[in-house]
Amino acid sequence: MMKAYERLLRYVVVPTPSDETSDTRPSSQCQFNLARILEAEMEVLGLSDIVLDEHCYLYGKLPATPGYEHKPGVILQAHMDMVCEKNNDTVHDFDNDPIHTYIDGDFIKAQGTTLGADNGIGMALMLAAITSPTLKHPALECLFTVDEETGLTGAFRLQDGCLNGKQLINLDSEDDGQVFIGCAGGIDTLAKMHYEAMRLEAKGERLAIHLKVGGLMGGHSGDDINKGRGNANKILVRFLYQVMQATDMQLAKISGGNLRNAIAREAEAVIAIPVAYKEDIRVMLNHYIATIESEIGDVEKDFCMTLETTDMPELFIPQTEAKRLLQALYACPHGMMAMSKTMPGLVETSTNLASVKMKEDDKGAYIEVNTSQRSSIESKKHDLKQMVECALALACDEVTHGDGYPGWAPNPQSPLLEVTKKAYQDLFAAEPKVLAIHAGLECGLFLEKYPYLDMVSIGPQMFGVHSPQERLSIASTGKCWEWLQRVLETL
Numbered sequence: 001m002m003k004a005y006e007r008l009l010r011y012v013v014v015p016t017p018s019d020e021t022s023d024t025r026p027s028s029q030c031q032f033n034l035a036r037i038l039e040a041e042m043e044v045l046g047l048s049d050i051v052l053d054e055h056c057y058l059y060g061k062l063p064a065t066p067g068y069e070h071k072p073g074v075i076l077q078a079h080m081d082m083v084c085e086k087n088n089d090t091v092h093d094f095d096n097d098p099i100h101t102y103i104d105g106d107f108i109k110a111q112g113t114t115l116g117a118d119n120g121i122g123m124a125l126m127l128a129a130i131t132s133p134t135l136k137h138p139a140l141e142c143l144f145t146v147d148e149e150t151g152l153t154g155a156f157r158l159q160d161g162c163l164n165g166k167q168l169i170n171l172d173s174e175d176d177g178q179v180f181i182g183c184a185g186g187i188d189t190l191a192k193m194h195y196e197a198m199r200l201e202a203k204g205e206r207l208a209i210h211l212k213v214g215g216l217m218g219g220h221s222g223d224d225i226n227k228g229r230g231n232a233n234k235i236l237v238r239f240l241y242q243v244m245q246a247t248d249m250q251l252a253k254i255s256g257g258n259l260r261n262a263i264a265r266e267a268e269a270v271i272a273i274p275v276a277y278k279e280d281i282r283v284m285l286n287h288y289i290a291t292i293e294s295e296i297g298d299v300e301k302d303f304c305m306t307l308e309t310t311d312m313p314e315l316f317i318p319q320t321e322a323k324r325l326l327q328a329l330y331a332c333p334h335g336m337m338a339m340s341k342t343m344p345g346l347v348e349t350s351t352n353l354a355s356v357k358m359k360e361d362d363k364g365a366y367i368e369v370n371t372s373q374r375s376s377i378e379s380k381k382h383d384l385k386q387m388v389e390c391a392l393a394l395a396c397d398e399v400t401h402g403d404g405y406p407g408w409a410p411n412p413q414s415p416l417l418e419v420t421k422k423a424y425q426d427l428f429a430a431e432p433k434v435l436a437i438h439a440g441l442e443c444g445l446f447l448e449k450y451p452y453l454d455m456v457s458i459g460p461q462m463f464g465v466h467s468p469q470e471r472l473s474i475a476s477t478g479k480c481w482e483w484l485q486r487v488l489e490t491l
Contacts, residue, residue, distance in 0.1 A: 002131070005108060005477045007124035011037075012116040013098035018081035020150040020260055020370075025157045026056040026081075027147050030095060034080050038123065038144060045130055047142070055157040056080070058144040061164075062130050064137065071138035071491055073165035075453075076129060078122025078172060079148035079442065083466045085218070085258055086113040088266055090468070107471040117472040118465045119148065122171030125477075125484060137488040141165050148172070148442060149261060151188050151372070152405040155445035163450060167416045167491070169484070170443055173459035174223065176476040177428070179420050180457040181411060182436030183444060184222065184347075184374040187404030188260055189385050191392035193325055194366040197315040200250060206272045209281065210310040211236065213256070215302035218265035218467040221352035222374055222439030225263070226336045228299040230292070232256050232267035233353050235305070237329040239288050240269060244326060246284065247277045251322040252313035257355035260372045262466040264354060270313055282307060317367075321395070325367060328395035329356065332371065332388060340376060340436075343410075347438040349375040351384055369396065374438060376407050408444035408455070410436050416454040416491075423486035428479070458483065 014034040019027040026032065035058045042050050047060035058080075064071065084094035090112030100111040109115060126142050129135060141163060147154030173180050200206060213232040217224075233256040243249045249271050256267025273281060285307050292303060317325070334353040340346040355370040371388050375381035381404070389399045411417070417434065424432040443455045461476035463469070 002128070004121065004124040004128045004481050005472065005474050007127055008108065008117060008120045008472070009101055011120045011123055012101060015094055015096060015098065016081050016116070017084040017094040018147045018150045025147060025154055027150055027153070028095070031056050031080050031146050035144065038127070041127060042130070042142065047130065051162065053159070055154070056146045057158060059162060060142050062140040062142070064139040065135070068136060068138045072167055073139035073141060074137070074488065074491060075141045075143055075163055075165040075168040076126045077143040077145065077168055077170050077442070078126055079119045079145045079154070080123065081146055081149050082116035082118065082120065083114050083149050083259055083262060085262055085467055087468050088214070103474070106474050108474060109471045110468070113468055114466065115470040115472060117462055117470060118174065119172045121460060121472060121477060125171050125481060128481060129484060129488065132485070135485055135488065138491055139165070145442060149259070151186060151260065151402055152440050152442055152445060153403070155442040156403070158446070158449060160449055166452060166454060168443070168446060168453050168455040169487070170441055170455060170457035171459055172441060173437070173457045174462040174465055175459070176461035176473070176479060177424065177430065178433045178435055178458070179417060180435055180437045180441070181414060181417055182376070183408045183441040184376045184438050185378060185381055185405055185407035185444065186372060186374045186440045187381055187385050188402035189371045189373065189388045189392070190400050190402070191369040191396035192366045192398040193321065193396040194363050195317055195321045197365050198318055199314065200272065200316060205275045206312065207275045207278055208252070208270060208272050208310050208312040210308050211239070211269045211271065212306045213267045214265070215304040216265045216300055217469065218263045219464065220439060220466045221261045221263055221354065221372055222350070222437065223465065225350040225352065225438065226347045228296060229263055230296045230300045230303060231334050231353055232264040233329065233356050234334050235292060236267040236269060237326055239285070240271070241326045241330050242284065242288065243271065243273070243281060244323060247273045247281070249273050250316045250319060252316045253358060254367070255357055259466070260352070260354045260370050262354065263352060265467060267356070270310060272312065272316065324395035328392050329353070329369065331394065332391040337384060338380070343436055346376070346436050348377060349380045349384060350438065351388060374440065376436065378407065405440055406444040406448065408441060408447065411454070414454050414456065416456050419491055420456050420458065420487050423490055424483055427482055427486055
């Protein structure tokens with residue numbers, strides 16, 4: 001029998017990036033490539049009622065083993081898409097290139113990109129379960145979803161009536177020995193500032209400078225938002241605003257971050273300043289670097305910020321618009337906003353200034369700002385989205401919000417939770433932690449369509465999720481597989 005981590009290595013070579021800018025579901029047709037591979041495996045393994053629908057949802061049923069026919073059915077669930085993040089110096093086309101994996105001791109890693117263990121290992125555990133010749137289990141349903149990483153948008157398209165099980169095990173968690181029974185709800189806020197690019201407004205000799213922020217850890221905008229990690233967008237904007245106040249600065253280019261659910265690791269800008277300030281700006285940057293290191297250096301050991309002269313750009317953002325943009329980005333909140341009053345250690349509310357990008361549409365050039373808000377309290381989620389809207393509206397002519405997704409309210413009296421806890425105790429002689437998570441899980445959306453579901457979420461240990469530092473523990477994967485088997489056998 002193939003081990004779960006070995007299955008992961010097979011699945012992650014199939015590109016499955018989701019596209020948060022797409023209005024279709026699935027957001028990328030390449031997700032069908034993996035779905036068809038999984039569909040073929042399920043057919044060979046003898047699952048029944050296999051359906052791969054037009055939205056790339058894949059599900060199938062496996063009968064209960066002898067003696068388990070009377071037990072309530074169980075749904076196993078994971079998502080197919082992955083977060084596509086890479087280092088700036090890594091050449092990789094996520095739409096076409098396979099992930100290049102390697103094993104480093106206990107860890108599976110990828111070369112310069114995200115790994116895709118989120119949530120490839122969930123799919124691998126599902127297939128390990130249905131291929132096991134010894135596993136005893138109730139009737140199983142395998143559900144593979146899409147576009148989880150684009151604000152859980154895929155789960156909205158799950159059809160009513162396709163699932164029969166009364167219990168669901170979500171395999172999208174990332175912490176060894178932890179059972180999750182709740183999650184935050186979320187919503188995205190997107191802003192655009194259109195402008196008419198123009199040549200240098202000010203006369204006199206100018207110097208073009210390229211600024212870069214890098215070396216930051218990044219990470220998951222839910223799980224890691226309270227860990228004191230730097231946001232490259234906020235760090236860059238803070239310095240640019242200082243320069244604009246001190247000099248007649250003009251802004252030509254600005255970009256930073258990538259995806260809505262990842263903390264920005266890298267950012268850059270090209271500016272023009274009077275030549276007379278050439279040395280002054282270097283001194284300013286040195287002082288600024290020292291300030292940032294004093295604020296976050298205990299967490300961000302590899303933070304760096306560089307300055308180098310570059311070729312003078314032809315076009316610039318008009319100074320009035322550039323100033324408003326920097327003010328809006330500076331004012332836009334980022335990070336943890338409140339901790340839960342009911343669950344110690346749980347982040348209640350947060351927001352992520354995810355990306356700043358230069359684009360063009362039929363109106364011309366514009367700056368796109370992408371943010372995401374999360375909260376386990378629905379009213380606070382909407383309050384925070386309006387706060388972000390107010391800040392960005394200072395500069396942007398368009399501010400819109402996504403549909404959002406609901407949270408998953410914890411049920412401490414869950415029968416499935418009790419079985420899951422006891423299984424861990426019996427196997428490992430330790431009490432698993434029962435938690436809610438500040439990230440989003442699809443469970444909340446499943447409850448809207450199937451309100452009777454009893455659910456938990458488990459998974460093996462991962463680090464650096466949503467960043468090129470993503471890595472999966474092989475030993476923890478083995479533990480999670482044992483745990484899942486024991487839960488299914490004792491339900």
